[in-house]
Amino acid sequence: MVIKVDDLHIPVLLDEVIDNMNLKSNDIVVDCTLGFGGHSSRILSKINKGHLYAFDQDDEAIKYSDNRLNKICSNYTIIKSNFDNIKEELNKLGVNKVNCILFDLGVSSVQLDSDRGFTYMRNEKLDMRMDKEQKFSAIDVVNTYSYNDLVRIFFEYGESNFSKSIAKNIVKYREHKKIEYTSELVDIINSSTPKLLKKNPSKQIFQAIRIEVNHELDSLDKALDQAFDLIDVGGRILVISFHSLEDRIVKTKFNLKSNVDFIIKGNPNIDSSMLPKFRLVNKKPIVPSALELEKNSRSMSSKLRIIERIR
Ligand SMILES: C[S@@+](CC[C@H](N)C(=O)[O-])C[C@H]1O[C@@H](n2cnc3c(N)ncnc32)[C@H](O)[C@@H]1O
Numbered sequence: 001m002v003i004k005v006d007d008l009h010i011p012v013l014l015d016e017v018i019d020n021m022n023l024k025s026n027d028i029v030v031d032c033t034l035g036f037g038g039h040s041s042r043i044l045s046k047i048n049k050g051h052l053y054a055f056d057q058d059d060e061a062i063k064y065s066d067n068r069l070n071k072i073c074s075n076y077t078i079i080k081s082n083f084d085n086i087k088e089e090l091n092k093l094g095v096n097k098v099n100c101i102l103f104d105l106g107v108s109s110v111q112l113d114s115d116r117g118f119t120y121m122r123n124e125k126l127d128m129r130m131d132k133e134q135k136f137s138a139i140d141v142v143n144t145y146s147y148n149d150l151v152r153i154f155f156e157y158g159e160s161n162f163s164k165s166i167a168k169n170i171v172k173y174r175e176h177k178k179i180e181y182t183s184e185l186v187d188i189i190n191s192s193t194p195k196l197l198k199k200n201p202s203k204q205i206f207q208a209i210r211i212e213v214n215h216e217l218d219s220l221d222k223a224l225d226q227a228f229d230l231i232d233v234g235g236r237i238l239v240i241s242f243h244s245l246e247d248r249i250v251k252t253k254f255n256l257k258s259n260v261d262f263i264i265k266g267n268p269n270i271d272s273s274m275l276p277k278f279r280l281v282n283k284k285p286i287v288p289s290a291l292e293l294e295k296n297s298r299s300m301s302s303k304l305r306i307i308e309r310i311r
Contacts, residue, residue, distance in 0.1 A: 008064075009109040010296040011038025012240055013304050016286050017102060018042050020238060020306050025049045027099040030090070030230070032083035032223060035108040037065035043102075044072045052076040053090060053098070055083045057131035061108060082131070084219040087226040097232040103239045105220065105246050107210070109298060118210060120202035123183035128206075128213045138209050142179045147171050157217075157245065158208030162201055165192040182206075207243070217245055224253050228278070231309045236281065238306045247285070247303050254280055254307045272311065281306035 011017075017039055023029070026049040031040045034054035044052050052069075054076060056062050062078055069076050079089050083103070090098070107130065112118050117127035117138060128138040145153070147167050154163035169192045170179065179185055186202050193201040211217060227237050241247040257278040285303035292299050 009036040009038060010298070011035075011042075012104060012296065012299045012302045013286065013288060013292070014038060014042060016304055017104075017238055017240070018046070020281065020286075020304075021100050021102070021236060023047055023050075023100065028095065028097075029053070029100045029102070030086065030098050031055070031102050031104075032086060032227075033102070033104045034065050034078065035061050035104065036110055037068040039102060039104060040065060040076070041068055041072055043100075044069055044076055048073055048075065050075060050099075053079060053093070053095065055079050055081055055086065055089070057082050058108075058111065059132060060114070061110065064110075082219055084222040084226075086223050087230060090230065096230070097235075098230050099232055099235040101227045101231060101235075101237045103220070103223070103227075103237075105216070105240060106242045117182050118206070120182060120186050120189075120200070120206045123181055126180060126182055126185065128210045130214050136213065138213050139178075139180060141209050141212055142170055142185060143174055153208045153212045154205055156208075157211040157243075158204035159244070160201060160204045160208070162189075162193045166201075166205060168192070211243070211245075217249060220246060220249055221253075224250065228253075228257060228309075233309050233311060236306055236308045238304060240302050240304050242301050242303075247305070250305050251285075254278070254305055258307060275311065277309055277311050278307050279310050281308050 023043065023046040025047055027047045028050055029043050029047060029052050031043060031052060031054040034040055034056040040052060040054050052075060057080065062080055066078055077093065081089050107118060111130065115124050117124045126138040126142065150167035150170060151163045154160045154166060166189055169188045173179060173188050189202045189205055231237055239250045241250055258276050258280045260276055282305065285305050288299040288302055
């Protein structure tokens, strides 16, 4: 059987991303989330005189994508690092300004389908690290976090209405046995929540633990600030988010960067240094079409926001 690339991970909002990047052949582009190279390979085919810098912290994704991109051309550099080091890593390579930066947040389908404990749908060892060299994993979260910290992450990152009862039962369970497998966690969640809920409660709890293990919100926050410094005039930053908290960070930062103070608005004598350096390309986020949703249910909660540097 021949496995097609798109059987591994279907890139989300691909046409919308490429159309909005406004790529020119000599552009310098950064893909902060290389994954299985869905976006990167399309980008690379458009910048044959430019260069693509692609970040990921997952060795398997890097190995696969290196092979995939190499078949297109050699104008790319893969950087194994958390994207919250974007500025330092690019500066080390002598890159101070770029034309486009893309973030396609979260995990890839391949990571979800791997045996690294990201999913509640199979019994695997609890793990959830994107970077296997990182020591801290889901095992540490469920076995060492206090009741209050568990409630906080389940409530904040998982938006679960059952945060307290699940946290209470985790603490009770681990008094007798360390929680090591996804099935143990799923059993605890099921025994802490009403039967026949519309949404599987494990989905929210697993997501919350994954966000905590990989410091996902903190990394996004840090990386966006660096992206604003790196992007050149006329360039764009594009972010695909899958979670309301991610989207809130992006929306808030983009609004702050592009906001025209009401005192400045309409005042012809204002010095241009006081005007915002960025403009929002789309006020409302771009979401997947009905056709994309039909083809790829994992695109369901995706939202694309874009900002452009104008001065
Ligand atoms: C949704 S996938 C990207 C898929 C990719 N756009 C494609 O079309 O194949 C997200 C990827 O970004 C990586 N990633 C997520 N957060 C990261 C971070 N903070 N630093 C580096 N890589 C990260 C994950 O390991 C994963 O491979």
